Amino acid sequence: MRQPSVIARRVAAASVSLVLAAGVAACAGPKDNDGAGSGGDGKAAKGGTLTVLNSQPQVDFDPARLYTSGGGNVPSLVFRTLTTRNREDGAKGSEVVPDLATDLGKSSKNATVWTYTLKKGLTYEDGSPITSADIKYGIERSFAGELSGGAPYLRDWLIGGDKYAGPYKDKGKGLDSIETPDERTIVFHLNKPEGEFPYLATQTQFTPVPKSKDKGTKYEEHPVSSGPYKVVRNENDGERLVLERNKHWSATTDPERKAYPDKIDVRSGLDSSVINQRLSSGQGADAAAVTTDTNLGPAELAKVTGDKELASRVGTGHFGYTNYLAFNPKVKPFDDPKVRQAISYAVDRSSVVNAAGGSSLAEPATTYLPNQKSFGYTKYDHFPAGKSGNPKKAKELLKEAGHKDGLTITLTHSNAKDFETSPEIATALQDALKKAGIKVKLQGLEDNDYKDKVHSATSEPGLFLAHWGADWPSGGPFLAPIFDGRQIVKDGANFNTGFLDDKSVNTEIDEINKLTDLDAAAKRWGALDKKIGEQALTVPLFHPVYKRLYGKDVKNIVISDWTGVLDISQVAVK
Known part of the structure; x- marks a missing residue:
């Protein structure tokens, strides 16, 4: 039996983040930039501030509550998971690759038992080690009613998941279907064959959370980073989110995220027309800005087509x-x-x-x-x-x-x-x-x-x-x-x-x-x-x-077929 909420959340997530701009008349688009190449001049380099202009606020910035997959965009800068998506353009970006884990997992013959081994040298933003027990706890807290909102596949797939109420109510007892025989090994026992478990392991619920730092519903105010950036400001429940470098992140253990900018300033709750106008004008900080949720509409595309410079700053994405x-x-x-x-x-x-x-x-x-x-x-x-x-x-x-x-x-x-x-x-x-x-x-x-x-x-x-x-x-x-x-x-x-x-x-x-x-x-x-x-x-x-605009000082545009949107983990600014 499957949980109805699994499907409801799936549609809700798509509806929020993948709105298609509809219009009455057809129009020709600009010359496609399918993510190959860079915006601006010169090569990608570290430094600067990237601004993200979005319509939808980054609410509930807690890995238990987020409905994301493939290590998407803003969340994946802070939250690493067992697996993630390959950070490449187009079809290559549809592949699942290891993240915290050494591989995509080893399955039993009937795909009901999946075993993962963590990479060596993984640490949080405070330098403390990431362990398999932290991943187990991060998953278990996602079952808590007060932290609902994430993709609840595990409630359906894990043995005993349909009856588990999370660690806050079920104090001292976790899910027996998740085993951690040592600090680098985690084993999942499923109630049915699931050959696509490596895809599921990209969900933010697989983010490690140190139990000693868990503050329940307040954890979102300062979640402990396992990624290249840490949260330094979270205003009005994600309306403005400011990220700075996590000095304990190691590129050696994370070949997928490039982490070029020193700082990322996410400003949300903006009208779509305002976002596109600001990206088009490129004044001040907006010259080094992108959007991950706002399309160009038909009228805007017609305008862009007639401007060679603007047309060169349009990324084209496809999503399933x-x-x-x-x-x-x-x-x-x-x-x-x-x-x-x-x-x-x-x-x-x-x-x-x-x-x-x-x-x-x-x-x-x-x-x-x-x-x-x-x-x-x-x-x-x-x-x-x-x-x-x-x-x-x-x-x-x-x-x-x-x-x-x-x-x-x-x-x-x-x-x-x-x-x-x-x-x-x-x-x-x-x-x-x-x-x-x-x-x-x-x-x-x-x-x-x-x-x-x-x-x-x-x-x-x-x-x-x-x-x-x-x-x-x-x-x-x-x-x-x-x-x-x-x-x-x-x-x-x-x-x-x-x-x-x-x-x-x-x-x-x-x-x-x-x-x-x-x-x-x-x-x-x-x-x-x-x-x-x-x-x-x-x-x-x-x-x-x-079709999405990006600022004139933005480089290294990567748009995969997994998300269809610009991957800010790859972006550099002039």
């Missing part, structure tokens, strides 16, 4: 994310596969891409899995609609389904602007389906009402706009939550929108989870995606593209 139409087969007429297929043929992806901001901000999708190798992407198009839809084929299928005179349906979407379920995208779909004789009534809801409605098994509408992002670059956290029948939740947040409960699909998910060969697993995730796609339970629409 898919926007799609979701069907509820329990609601007529979507219980008929031919109706679902007809709608799949009728969709005009060109108009949808335009509504999402244009080809610079969105790529058309015909597969549910993102078009990246690490996910196991397997090219297919079961219901080829071309660039602008195939209304003729759609009408033929509707006639076969008994709707020769067409039909009327309702499409539910969020009224929130600058989001993947925007009214503009809904209107583009309405216009396309009209050509196939399908009249679409739009039901726009306030964002909270929309989420409540579409994530409830009892109120889920027949057709609605949806989106999904993965916690790590694999088909597992992408396909299982949406298509594993055992993850259907009747009395909580449900994300298996098509209510698929296919024994062969469930079994294949279990078999893939046993694989520790991640490349072999990826191929099978791709094959499973293709198989599920034949049932037309979703209509993939597009994969977002992230």
Whole structure:
């Protein structure tokens, strides 16, 4: 059984940090800077202050409470974990690599026991040694109710995790499923095979926390650093976060983080237009500034295109994310596969891409899995609609389904602007389906009402706009939550929108989870995606593209396919 909150948090994290700027008109983007090369003049060197301008405050700066993976951005400057992501551009950045551990872990034959050995010479910001017991304690405190918010996979995966309440209530007793036979060894006992455990070990819950320094909910004010920087100021719960060098950090044990700037000043809670204007102007400290959560919108991209200097300062990123139409087969007429297929043929992806901001901000999708190798992407198009839809084929299928005179349906979407379920995208779909004789009534809801409605098994509408992002670059956290029948939740947040409960699909998910060969697993995730796609339970629409400005004095731009955003652990300033 899986915890409903696992999936709810997954979507919440994606929704907060990966907002896509939506617009009405398509626009051409600047010449892509896909992370290769540097901004400014000269080579990357140590020194200076990097400013980070973000919309979302870095709230709850406690490794137990953060929902991050792959050693993301600001948190990974302070918190090291057993594993992390490879800090390289593009597809190479989708690989998982050791961090505090010497390797990706050694698993038992059935992938239910994972053993890690820590590197020698690891220390905190005060020079004291990092031990396996600290990692065990850091994980255990993430189970405490007062420190909720992090990715709770371990509650589901660890033996006894579903009953453990954390060290504050369960004083003196920890999780028996985590063993620390010596100061450098930690062993995890799982209740089911999980070949992707090395990916999970990138989560901030695997950050070491010295028990003697734990201050519960106040720990976030000054968490003890295991990374290249330490917290010296935390104002208004992460609205402003100032980091300075941790003199006890050793690059010898940490080849992934470059730690070029002497100081990093994170300023959040800013309006997106203000952020882009400040990065564009580059006055004062803003010349050495970046953003990790604010995209350029269509109008801003059009302006940038006409300015050669600005165009050279745009980083392009891709993240494992898919926007799609979701069907509820329990609601007529979507219980008929031919109706679902007809709608799949009728969709005009060109108009949808335009509504999402244009080809610079969105790529058309015909597969549910993102078009990246690490996910196991397997090219297919079961219901080829071309660039602008195939209304003729759609009408033929509707006639076969008994709707020769067409039909009327309702499409539910969020009224929130600058989001993947925007009214503009809904209107583009309405216009396309009209050509196939399908009249679409739009039901726009306030964002909270929309989420409540579409994530409830009892109120889920027949057709609605949806989106999904993965916690790590694999088909597992992408396909299982949406298509594993055992993850259907009747009395909580449900994300298996098509209510698929296919024994062969469930079994294949279990078999893939046993694989520790991640490349072999990826191929099978791709094959499973293709198989599920034949049932037309979703209509993939597009994969977002992230375009972000950086300051003119910023160098060493690295944007991986794991996060799709600029990696500030690699950045240098002039």
